[in-house]
Amino acid sequence: MTDEHNQLREAIRDLCAKQIAPHAADVDQSPRYPREAVTALQAAGFAALHIPQEYGGEGADAVSQAIVIEEVARVCATSSMLPIGNKLATTGLLLRGSEELKKQVLPSIAAGEAMASYALTEREAGSDAAAMRTRAVPDGDGWVLNGTKCFITNGGESTWYTVMAVTDPDKGANGISAFIVHRDDAGFTVGPKERKMGLRGSPTTELYFENCRIPGDRIIGEPGTGFKTALATLDITRPAVGAQAVVIAQGALDAAVAYTKERNQFGKAIADFQNTQFMLADMAMKVEAARLMVYEAAMAAERGDARLSFLASASKCFASDVAMQVTTDAVQLFGGYGYTTDFPVERFMRDAKITQIYEGTNQVQRMVMARALLK
Incomplete structure (x- = not known):
C-alpha cells in the first residue's frame, strides 16, 4: 500500500x-x-x-x-x-x-449526476448467458430492442443501462452485441423490485424492452462482439465483488471479536476459551488471505496480466466462500443473539450469500479457473 x-x-x-x-x-x-x-x-x-x-x-x-x-x-x-x-x-x-x-x-x-446498471441476465439465461433471447434488430439509423432482463442491480435508479442482446441468432455467442440504453428511451420500462434475503436496500428489478428504439451510435464496439466484451468485463470487475465479500467477512469478524470479549459465561469472557480463540484465529486468517488475493487480482487487471481470468475468478470465489463461512461462524459465536436483528452479524450473513452467486456463481468460477489451468 x-x-x-x-x-x-x-x-x-x-x-x-x-x-x-x-x-x-x-x-x-x-x-x-x-x-x-x-x-x-x-x-x-x-x-x-x-x-x-x-x-x-x-x-x-x-x-x-x-x-x-x-x-x-x-x-x-x-x-x-x-x-x-x-x-x-x-x-x-x-x-x-x-x-x-x-x-x-x-x-x-x-460527476455523480447519473448511475449505470448492467443487463446481461435473463430468466432462462443465467450461468448460460449465451442462451439469452433479448433481440436487437437494425432499423434505419438505429436499433430496436425487444426482450426482458432480470436481477438488475439499481434497476429504476440508474440513468444508463448496458444491455446485451442477440443481433444474429445464427451465430450463438458470436451473435450477441452490447448496447447503451437511456432510462428515457421509448419502449423501455423497469419492473417491480425483487424481495431478497440480503442487500435488501439495493433495488433489483426486471427490465422490459418493447420495441425500444435507440440511436445507432449506442452500440458498444462492433455487432457480434458483445459476449466477448461481457467476458472481458467480468475479468476486470470480479475482484470488486471479492473486495465486497472480504469486508463483509471483516465486519462480522470485528463484531465477533468485540462481542466475545464482553460476553461472559462460566465466570469469564467467552474470548478466554480456547475453542473461541481458535474460531477467531481461523476467521481472521481466511479474511487476510482473501484480501491479499483480491489485491493481487486487482493489480493483475491493472497490469493486463495474462493470468487475469484465473486470478479474477479465484479471488471472487475464495473471498465469497470465506465471507459465507466467516459470517456463519460469527453468528455462531453470538449464539442466540446472533440470530436476532439486535446485532449486525445476521445481516452480514445474509449479505454474504449473494457474493457466491452474482457475477458468476462460484461453480462457474471453478470452471473458469480449470479452463485457464488446462489451456
Missing part, C-alpha cells in the same frame, strides 16, 4: 462512519434505498473512481477502487453496490466503446 492508498482508506472510512453506517440497519430492515450513502459517495467522488480523468473521473488504480468498496461494504454492503454497479456497467464501454459514446455517458456518472 502506498501513502495515497492509506490516505484514501482513512478518508473513505471516516465518511462511511459518519454518513453511511448510521443508516445501514434501517436501510436493511425497511428496506429502502440508501439515499444518504448515494449522496455522500457521489459528492465525495467515490461513486465511480474507475472512470478516467479525460471523462471527468479520478482514473484511480484498481487497488484504490477495491479500498473504496471495502470500506463502504464494511459498514453497509447494500451501499457498496453503487461503485460496484457503476464499474460493472461501464467497463465494457471503456474497453470497446466509441469515443463519442464514452463522452456521452461517462461524464455524468463521474
